[in-house]
Amino acid sequence: MSADTPETSVDYRETVFLPETEFPMRANLPAREPEWLERWARIGIYDRLREKAGRPAFVLHDGPPYANGHLHIGHALNKTIKDIIVRSHQMMGFDSRYVPGWDCHGLPIEWKIEEQYRAKGLNKDDVDTVAFRQECRRFAQSWVDTQREEFKRLGITGKWQDPYLTMDYHAEAVIAEEFMKFLMNGTLYQGSKPVMWSPVEKTALAEAEVEYHDHTSHTIWVRFKPRKGLEGCTVVIWTTTPWTIPQNRAVAYGPEIAYGLYEVTGRPEQSTAIIGEQLVLSDALAAQVMAAAKLDEAMYRRLRDVPASEFEGVVLAHPYAGIEGGNGEWEFDVPMLPGDHVTDDAGTGFVHTAPSHGDDDYQLGLKFGLKMTYNVEPDGTYRASLPVFGGQAIIEPDGKDGPANVSNIKALHAQGALLAKGKLKHSYPHSWRSKAPLIYRNTPQWFAAIDHKLADGMGTYGDTIRTRALYSIEELVQFTPPAGRNRLHSMIETRPDWVLSRQRAWGVPLTCFTKKGAQPTDSDFLLRNAEVNARISAAFETDGADVWYTPGFKEKMLEGIANPAEYTQVFDVLDVWFDSGSTHAFVLRDRADGTEDGIADVYMEGTDQHRGWFHSSLLQACATKGRAPYRNVVTHGFTLDEKGMKMSKSIGNTVAPQQVIDEYGADILRLWVAQSDYTADQRIGPKILKGTADSYRRLRNTLRFMLGALAGYSETEAVAPEAMPELERWVLHRLAELDETVRAGYTAYDFQGVFQSLFTFCTVDLSAFYFDIRKDALYCDGPESPRRRATRTVLDLLFHRLTKWLAPMLPFTMEDVWLSRFPGAENSVHLEDFAETPKAWLAPELAAKWEGIRRARRAVTAALEVQRTAKVIGASLEAAPVVHVEDAGLEAALKSVEFADICITSDLILTTDPAPSEAFRLPEVPGVAVVFETASGAKCERCWKILPDVGSHAHAQTCKRCNDVLG
Known part of the structure; x- marks a missing residue:
């Protein structure tokens, strides 16, 4: 250097200990995540974790998704929550097992195969049942394979090479065995009552298969003329189902309702009211009824009170009595009966009662011995022999209204029974698959009696399915969020008997035989024989449930035990909710990676499963195990768009998981889950995902800084906590606090709380405070400086905790961070446990x-x-x-x-x-x-501090600290 070179030209950049890391700022997750998936599969992470001995088991039992389509955002939310639960408990010291499963039977898959048949001009009923079932099986298997890869792409850990399928032969055998326990313990019975029925799909539906949409119904006000009592008066009913009028068998009234007698005194030309007629109506609804009949207040008057006691013993005529072509079909008495279900909130104060087409109607019919009708066929048409209306459809095959409603309205008008008509838009039950409207239809079905007294030796928690279920909810199960307890409790408390049967082909059959000529109430109606049951189970174990449909199967099963000619084989299939409700038996009980007592630590699904899987599993297990098959029930909400609207393909506001993965990577989708309060409904969309990606980048920068600052760190640098400066001991205190927060949060399934605590710590306590302060020591102190060594010691302790605490939520990124510091062919952060954090680090006064x-x-x-x-x-x-x-x-x-x-x-x-x-x-x-x-003073060209002593040391333009480091 020449003598005239200014001292400020000295470049000290090479002497500063700047961060060194190859960990990139840009994550490039969409491209890199598949590499980690391949690596995890290659080194067998999941199975290696199972080799860790002496750990208590923790089992999350997978509620099986349906195998019939690509994943939607709700699947991603569900499986990610499960994965965080499984991974976090593994890292907290458990043997945390997860066996993914699929629901493979049932209507949706059968419907898809039928659609393929219809497109080819074929009829399912013309195809061999076994051949049809095998097509359903192939269809389900193809979607299992597709969904498995889609779930794995989300970073979900589990026994993917050996999942459970409800259509596996062993599963079908166990489902049949579980059903036969109902057969043997007396809870199974055949009854004839109205059930929710899909005319389009020709089957009964479970409540969980029903969704409600707006529907415009015909409304009618109908006159019923007395045959006995109420002389000179007319009783008026209101209904939104005109098609049920041919099935009317009674009119119900409310014993506590105030009724009056109203006389029509005038009418406009368009009204069907008759001047002088006297109508009995609820006082609270009379004005509405008259308005529907197009009468204003000047056109009618109230004559007197009609006490409910006046209806006792009154007999009405059916409005179709004497109808042309009726052939005497409706020439019977229609009694007036008291009903607690009758209100004066809407209608007329009187309820048209068709026991075959509504639960309240059915219950009233049971109480008073009303006759059931069988006028409606499985396809939603009237029986061909029904006078006047025979063969007419209520619901057409395309799901639209058939002519039955309008035909009844016209017939009532011709009979002089129609007082008024209109239309009403209201919430109405539809099939979740065909989206077509449903009807209540009386049909013989198989039921599980949930109040039947059980003498099965499992009465610790009650002697009926209902009492055991309620006790389980109240005493044996924890709910997250707590509101789930009341939701499930109220459903179980009021639910009717379980409808087990479906009139379909793809499923596990009701493996039972009925005696020809016997009535369902007869003691020998059902064949109850343990040897027959064992034969059926063994056959299913070997050949699957298809064998039930092969010729000669009944004869083979009954050989040497009962005369096959005396018995009828049942060909209905089980409700698929019975299938999934039985999974505890063939997964938790039977698999080596199940549980010793067949009870799961956690069932976790969407809140709709209070009436679905949580519900059916509870009923099924209470009948066959005596208690709930789970200790914890965790529920999440639904996914909505950014405006809080339900997602719909027609609206175009759906967010597909694969789209998010392609743009951002799976860890961003997982971070969206972790940041959210999953117990409520979730919102997702482009703006929300962009915000999530921004949070991810801030977190990634914190981790990148640590990696850079720890370059070359070894244990020989470590400083004992008691020898550290206060600032470092404060960081250790925060780590000890966070250790408690993280473990408690993961244990309570509060991932949002865990993530927010860690994110705030990383961005506020570390990046904006601790790192900001200690950059000077890291960059400019000498390698042996106690302060720098203490800082690097703390960074090492931070690294081992943050990477592991975040790994359950961000498995790809934390693997990347871990391997950047600890490369190795067999290394993985997911083989680690959470680091033990000494309680002694807690220093509340500090x-x-x-x-x-x-x-x-x-x-x-x-x-x-x-x-x-x-x-x-x-x-x-x-x-x-x-x-x-x-x-x-x-x-x-x-x-x-x-x-x-x-x-x-x-x-x-x-x-x-x-x-x-x-x-x-x-x-x-x-x-x-x-x-x-x-x-x-002057600026130190190495550390940039402005100090009075700069320039007074051997190294030009340095302060004393930097001069000493340079030596």
């Missing part, structure tokens, strides 16, 4: 002291920001503020630490002198005032 220091720092940095904005300074190291502190205790705390370093200033003066009026004050930090002063 934390309280540092809370005061941080408050004071906020006042200083805010004051400096004012000067930076005004361009008085460019960096905080140009400042040497005077800090006035009113509290002597706080002043002492600030003087006990390197407060200038904490505030990242070159110098700083502390005083308890009164602050001048012009001093900067931060309202939220009372008692601290800051007077800005610039730092005096």
